[in-house]
Amino acid sequence: MADNSKIIAGGSIAVGVLLLWSAINNRKVLDTARNVVAGQKPIPGPPVIPGGNVPFNTGGSYAGGTASVGGAAGDALQYDGTPYSWGGAPGTNPKVKGIGPHDCSSLANWVYGHDLDLPIPGYAPGTYDGSSHGPPTGVWLLWGGLGTVGHSGAVAQPGDVCVWQTHMGIALGGGQMISAQDPENGTQVSGIDGFIPGEVLFIRRYKSAATISVPTG
Numbered sequence: 001m002a003d004n005s006k007i008i009a010g011g012s013i014a015v016g017v018l019l020l021w022s023a024i025n026n027r028k029v030l031d032t033a034r035n036v037v038a039g040q041k042p043i044p045g046p047p048v049i050p051g052g053n054v055p056f057n058t059g060g061s062y063a064g065g066t067a068s069v070g071g072a073a074g075d076a077l078q079y080d081g082t083p084y085s086w087g088g089a090p091g092t093n094p095k096v097k098g099i100g101p102h103d104c105s106s107l108a109n110w111v112y113g114h115d116l117d118l119p120i121p122g123y124a125p126g127t128y129d130g131s132s133h134g135p136p137t138g139v140w141l142l143w144g145g146l147g148t149v150g151h152s153g154a155v156a157q158p159g160d161v162c163v164w165q166t167h168m169g170i171a172l173g174g175g176q177m178i179s180a181q182d183p184e185n186g187t188q189v190s191g192i193d194g195f196i197p198g199e200v201l202f203i204r205r206y207k208s209a210a211t212i213s214v215p216t217g
Contacts, residue, residue: 069118069206073158076111076170076178082187084180090114091130100130104168107180107187108161109134111170118206119145137168146204153177153192156203162192164199171203 079099088101090110099110113120113128120128121135121143128134140146141163149155156162156171162179163169169179172189180187192201 069116070157070159072111072116072118072170073172073178075115076107077172077189079107079111079187080178080189082180084183084186086183087133089130089133102180102187103133104180105135105137105140106130106133108140108168108170121145137163137166140168140204141165141202145207147207148202149205150203151201152203153201156192157205159206161204163202163204164196166199167196169195 079097082096082099082102084103085101086103088103088106090100090102090106091114092100094100099107102110109120109128110130112118113123113134114130117126119125121139123134135143140161146161149160153162153171153175156173156175156177158171158173160171161168162171162177167179167181169177169190169192171177171192175192176189177192177195178187178189181190195201
């Protein structure tokens with residue numbers, strides 16, 4: 001009889017590889033999976049200008065978006081006090097304060113991708129509806145639509161993405177963020193620095209509309 005734990009572990013690794021490849025190559029995970037199932041080499045999406053000296057969004061709207069990146073802070077605060085659910089899809093019922101079950105990354109997916117109609121990893125502006133969890137934390141850490149601006153809460157502006165290897169939140173300014181923490185604490189405001197001891201913090205900021213490229217199919 002096959003060792004189920006080995007099968008599960010192997011499947012988890014395969015899914016992780018798909019997610020990482022899709023994030024790095026700016027391609028929807030589903031499209032990448034279709035290529036693999038069909039025995040084809042996965043096709044990269046349109047190029048994204050890498051980090052470096054690129055313009056960063058400073059609150060202006062994106063084409064196709066309905067709100068500014070900086071507005072993510074105020075939008076996210078409306079979900080303060082909502083419960084945590086690992087792997088939850090925030091667009092499903094039941095909803096509390098307008099959001100369904102969510103964890104740290106699906107909260108970010110909902111705020112940026114759904115509420116603000118901004119591009120998120122693997123989704124063009126206005127296409128994320130919350131019916132699935134969406135991109136996990138590790139993909140946000142690698143996604144080319146953001147650029148890393150520092151490793152301290154002191155540099156975080158409202159709407160920046162605060163991301164570690166195992167957690168993420170939305171910066172509010174003043175060294176604070178809001179994030180879905182765990183089943184006990186739910187979604188709440190906290191300090192940024194030192195929140196995940198032993199992990200490296202990345203303060204990531206949306207690039208300008210002129211430099212960001214998103215999947216189209």
